[in-house]
Amino acid sequence: MSPASAAIRLLAAPTPPPPAAPGTPQNPGAGSTGQLPALKLPHVEYHLLLPFLILVGSALALLMVSSLIRPLWRRGLYAGWTAVTGVAAMVWTWHLWGQVVGHGPLPHPGAVTAVSGALVVDGFSLFITLTVCSALTLGALLAEHYLPRERLDGPEFYVLAMLSASGALLMGSANDLIIVFLGLEILSLPLYVLAAFHRDRVRSGEAGMKYFILGAFSSAFFLYGIALVYGATGTTSLAGTASFLSTHVLPSNGVLFAGMAFLLVGLGFKVAAVPFQWWTPDVYQGAPTPAVAFMAAVAKTAGFAALLRIFLSAFPTQAETWRPLIWVLAAVTMVVGSVLALVQGDVKRILAYSSISHAGYVLLGLQAATATGPISRNGLAGSAFYLLTYSFTVIGSFAVVTVVAGEGDRRHRVEDYRGLAAERPALALAFTILLLSQAGIPFTTGFVAKFDVISAVLAHGRAPDYILGVVAMLAAAVAVSFYLRIVLAMYQPGPADEVHGGGGATLVATRRRVRTPVSASAVIGLTVAFTVAFGIYPAPFVHLAERASLLF
Amino acid sequence: MSGFLRSYLSVVVFAAAAGLLVGGILGLSRLLQPRRPTEQKLIAYESGVDPTGDGWSQSQIRYYVFALLFVMFDVEAVFIFPWAVKVDALATFGLVEMIVFIVVLALGLVYAWRKGVLRWV
Numbered sequence: 058m059s060p061a062s063a064a065i066r067l068l069a070a071p072t073p074p075p076p077a078a079p080g081t082p083q084n085p086g087a088g089s090t091g092q093l094p095a096l097k098l099p100h101v102e103y104h105l106l107l108p109f110l111i112l113v114g115s116a117l118a119l120l121m122v123s124s125l126i127r128p129l130w131r132r133g134l135y136a137g138w139t140a141v142t143g144v145a146a147m148v149w150t151w152h153l154w155g156q157v158v159g160h161g162p163l164p165h166p167g168a169v170t171a172v173s174g175a176l177v178v179d180g181f182s183l184f185i186t187l188t189v190c191s192a193l194t195l196g197a198l199l200a201e202h203y204l205p206r207e208r209l210d211g212p213e214f215y216v217l218a219m220l221s222a223s224g225a226l227l228m229g230s231a232n233d234l235i236i237v238f239l240g241l242e243i244l245s246l247p248l249y250v251l252a253a254f255h256r257d258r259v260r261s262g263e264a265g266m267k268y269f270i271l272g273a274f275s276s277a278f279f280l281y282g283i284a285l286v287y288g289a290t291g292t293t294s295l296a297g298t299a300s301f302l303s304t305h306v307l308p309s310n311g312v313l314f315a316g317m318a319f320l321l322v323g324l325g326f327k328v329a330a331v332p333f334q335w336w337t338p339d340v341y342q343g344a345p346t347p348a349v350a351f352m353a354a355v356a357k358t359a360g361f362a363a364l365l366r367i368f369l370s371a372f373p374t375q376a377e378t379w380r381p382l383i384w385v386l387a388a389v390t391m392v393v394g395s396v397l398a399l400v401q402g403d404v405k406r407i408l409a410y411s412s413i414s415h416a417g418y419v420l421l422g423l424q425a426a427t428a429t430g431p432i433s434r435n436g437l438a439g440s441a442f443y444l445l446t447y448s449f450t451v452i453g454s455f456a457v458v459t460v461v462a463g464e465g466d467r468r469h470r471v472e473d474y475r476g477l478a479a480e481r482p483a484l485a486l487a488f489t490i491l492l493l494s495q496a497g498i499p500f501t502t503g504f505v506a507k508f509d510v511i512s513a514v515l516a517h518g519r520a521p522d523y524i525l526g527v528v529a530m531l532a533a534a535v536a537v538s539f540y541l542r543i544v545l546a547m548y549q550p551g552p553a554d555e556v557h558g559g560g561g562a563t564l565v566a567t568r569r570r571v572r573t574p575v576s577a578s579a580v581i582g583l584t585v586a587f588t589v590a591f592g593i594y595p596a597p598f599v600h601l602a603e604r605a606s607l608l609f
Numbered sequence: 610m611s612g613f614l615r616s617y618l619s620v621v622v623f624a625a626a627a628g629l630l631v632g633g634i635l636g637l638s639r640l641l642q643p644r645r646p647t648e649q650k651l652i653a654y655e656s657g658v659d660p661t662g663d664g665w666s667q668s669q670i671r672y673y674v675f676a677l678l679f680v681m682f683d684v685e686a687v688f689i690f691p692w693a694v695k696v697d698a699l700a701t702f703g704l705v706e707m708i709v710f711i712v713v714l715a716l717g718l719v720y721a722w723r724k725g726v727l728r729w730v
Contacts, residue, residue: 098699117713120716120720121716121719124719124720124723124724125719125723311614312614
């Protein structure tokens with residue numbers, strides 16, 4: 058036997074070799090139906106797939122209707138359509154939540170798999186679906202005023218956003234590495250286009266190109282990781298991988314560990330964890346601001362959903378191997394994100410580095426993940442809760458940035474925020490609340506989320522856990538300073554107040570261009586209300602996250 | 610070294626042999642060849658025709674759209690052929706899935722048509 062075929066046999070060794078098909082592919086006509094091996098066709102549970110189907114169907118319908126009968130369509134209707142779609146998917150998801158998790162006391166009805174075990178519908182996947190759909194709704198409302206302002210109006214932005222969100226749903230409920238990859242691509246390809254959507258700005262095209270090239274790299278890493286994990290275990294199913302690893306002792310762990318590392322790298326790019334964060338500031342700075350809001354919330358949520366599910370449900374037996382890795386990634390991500398944000402002069406870049414540092418806090422949840430117990434000891438629930446609150450906060454923050462940037466999406470320097478409080482006190486107050494929530498000040502959701510992931514890490518009670526907790530708290534303390542820098546700029550006197558004479562008149566004219574349209578105000582109002590209300594009384598969503606993690 | 614990794618040894622050996630062979634032949638030719646460059650000899654070879662213009666040239670962007678549409682239907686055909694071979698075994702389920710697949714692609718074509726992509730400008 059040649060060495061090459063031996064390698065192939067070894068790759069296929071864990072699964073029994075498939076029976077030789079009697080019908081040869083070269084001669085399909087000769088073998089009648091009787092000779093063909095009976096194919097086991099999957100049973101498709103359409104009602105479980107409905108949130109996904111709603112998004113895809115609505116995107117296709119919007120594309121068709123708008124391209125066939127364009128004259129009937131006015132601005133605002135596209136955004137309304139998208140928002141209604143997002144809400145419809147959420148309503149059905151809530152209905153499924155009642156079936157799968159139940160609203161009453163535990164024990165719950167239990168998780169179900171769909172399409173021959175390719176997808177799993179449990180509390181976690183439904184929680185991620187709710188998060189993604191609310192991000193889609195808010196993002197669409199935000200784009201409603203932005204796109205006409207930048208003369209980019211059309212259905213394409215919304216169609217791409219809906220398709221991208223559908224990929225995120227797939228990643229959240231995948232039970233097979235191939236499905237995760239499929240979701241990753243469906244999520245990413247529209248996001249590349251969204252990043253480059255502002256055709257007149259060179260920076261937007263640059264952002265799209267950078268995101269595309271680095272995203273393609275990360276997809277390749279992820280795919281190679283799938284190949285290696287398949288090589289080591291003989292299956293791509295997450296549950297199958299876990300059961301194989303718990304019943305077999307591998308002669309050598311090298312291939313499996315390399316596969317896990319590649320999966321981590323591939324998803325690390327998507328969630329912008331250090332050292333895979335290089336694309337983030339450039340893409341966030343260049344891409345249209347509503348697209349950044351959507352991308353920051355949805356790509357991070359979906360990436361972490363896949364990361365948490367892969368590592369917790371496929372590799373729980375290898376936890377001793379990957380936990381130290383996550384420890385280092387989390388620590389480096391939090392510190393680098395917070396420190397590099399200090400030296401930025403552009404608000405979008407500051408928020409990009411802050412989003413990197415937030416990725417580190419969600420990684421804390423993965424590091425501490427155990428899927429039982431109250432949220433303060435339950436890293437998985439902590440991570441899920443963090444993703445939900447972060448999505449709302451970051452969309453609200455970028456909504457303010459969209460409004461302040463003005464026509465051309467240009468005014469992003471910190472100095473451009475000077476005098477905002479004097480001119481638009483409510484807007485400045487809203488931005489202050491959202492930034493303080495990102496910093497983790499008490500009575501905001503950001504504080505509850507940070508508190509829960511850090512206490513979940515500390516609950517393990519070993520020395521490295523305490524070190525990681527201290528690093529997290531120090532990074533949060535550093536982060537406060539750059540959030541406060543923006544807040545201070547807003548409450549300083551504006552340039553118009555200082556300059557007298559002829560120059561002042563033009564500056565006043567520039568400053569007065571900050572207008573908050575209804576849809577953007579709705580987004581800011583909703584996110585601020587969420588941040589404050591559930592920061593003071595977080596119990597409903599904490600319970601939701603705890604129930605989401607119980608079924609995992 | 611585990612048996613799994615050892616079985617990849619032949620790949621390493623082949624890769625090394627390939628590298629040595631190519632490097633050896635090119636290096637040897639580099640050592641042995643006489644080199645008397647003239648300006649004429651250094652011109653880029655374009656099938657015997659004198660090259661004109663710059664190395665960087667713009668190509669028509671409209672070819673790009675057609676190339677995209679071609680790839681779309683090319684990939685569609687790649688999926689249709691294996692389905693057609695197994696159409697008996699896949700039965701109604703396979704037929705419905707293939708119809709859905711083709712309809713979604715057709716919607717893309719309708720959109721492209723309405724956008725004026727198919728018009729040669």
